[in-house]
Amino acid sequence: MKELLKNTEEKMNKTVAVLERDYKSIRAGRANIAVLDRITVDYYGCPTPIQQMAAVSVPEPRILMIQPWDATTLKEIEKAILTSDIGINPQNDGRVIRLSFPPLTEERRKDIVKEVRKAAEENK
Structure with a gap:
């Protein structure tokens, strides 16, 4: 019985961890480095996360x-962001890439609620 309880608890903890990761990657009104977690760049033939090839910061909210x-690698990073599903167009000035997060609209708030519900359903 203890082993069954332990296995069930492990599965639940894994599910909660996946759900937390999914929630962090949802683009809301503030800049969040976690939106880049799922984006990889083709770096010398190897898919590499952006955080491993660049300094990522939030200079403004x-x-x-x-x-x-x-x-x-600037062009490859820009291309990877454009082909991703985060819905933000990068601004490349030749040295850095800036991602400007627009303020939340009523429509975007509804989309976020849908994304949260979908993530919750997928992880039940």
């Missing part, structure tokens, strides 16, 4: 700044 350590 609605701006995410990505400064690659290797300037030659």
